[in-house]
Amino acid sequence: MNIRLLTQKAEMTPLYPLIRQLSPKVTEERYSHLLDDMLAHGYRMAAAYDENENCVGLSGIWISTKIYSGKYMELDNVVVAETHRSLGIGKMLCDFATALALQEGVEMMMLDAYRENHRAHAFYEREGFIRRGFHMLRPIGGWALEHPPALPPELLGQ
Numbered sequence: 001m002n003i004r005l006l007t008q009k010a011e012m013t014p015l016y017p018l019i020r021q022l023s024p025k026v027t028e029e030r031y032s033h034l035l036d037d038m039l040a041h042g043y044r045m046a047a048a049y050d051e052n053e054n055c056v057g058l059s060g061i062w063i064s065t066k067i068y069s070g071k072y073m074e075l076d077n078v079v080v081a082e083t084h085r086s087l088g089i090g091k092m093l094c095d096f097a098t099a100l101a102l103q104e105g106v107e108m109m110m111l112d113a114y115r116e117n118h119r120a121h122a123f124y125e126r127e128g129f130i131r132r133g134f135h136m137l138r139p140i141g142g143w144a145l146e147h148p149p150a151l152p153p154e155l156l157g158q
Contacts, residue, residue, distance in 0.1 A: 001056075001089065003096045006045040009035050015047060015055050022079040025147045046096050048080075048089050056081045057089040059097060063104060070107040073097060078111065078120075094127050116152050 006012055012035055016028050026034075035043075038060075048057035060076035075097055080089045101109055112135045113120040121131070139148045 001048055001050060001092060003046055003048050003092055005061075005096075005100065006047050007039075009039055011047075012045055015045070015058055018055060018058055018079050018081060019077060021082060022077055030143065043076075046093050046100075048093055050084075056084040057093055059093045061097060061100070063101075063106060069110065071105060072108040072110055073101040073104075073106045075109065075111040090123055091127070115155055 009032075013032060016031050019026065019031055020028075042063060044061045046059045046061060047055050050056050057080040059078040060074075062074040062076055063071065064074070065071050075094075078090070078093065080087075080093075098109065109129070111124065111129065113124060125131075137149050139145045
């Protein structure tokens with residue numbers, strides 16, 4: 001298993017099937033257009049490849065600065081192929097991102113995990129992340145209104 005830092009659209013575009021596991025409503029065409037905008041704003045991707053050079057896990061990486069955190073790295077769109085979960089790939093991606101963050105002078109790492117993804121919550125807590133806040137969404141136009149975020153039925157009453 002090896003992890004590479006991807007910085008080019010041509011490297012990221014073929015990874016759409018993994019992105020689709022996390023965001024099934026996002027079409028390949030939309031993914032391609034979003035990458036154009038994201039790359040223009042410093043987006044990178046850590047990708048884990050198996051011995052056959054198949055991508056089996058990835059994490060988007062953003063670096064920015066906020067008042068409450070200082071320079072931070074956000075892990076975004078973190079996904080491991082369903083066939084390769086619980087094999088340590090998530091930890092490898094997290095370790096890779098942490099090393100990169102330290103190399104780039106980052107003070108804080110952060111991420112979002114869906115409320116219903118309890119396995120992810122437990123994993124990230126083992127990796128030293130703490131639950132600190134709520135990620136709030138408000139669709140106001142375009143694609144977001146056509147594909148509004150929805151809570152799974154088990155969370156609707158909460």
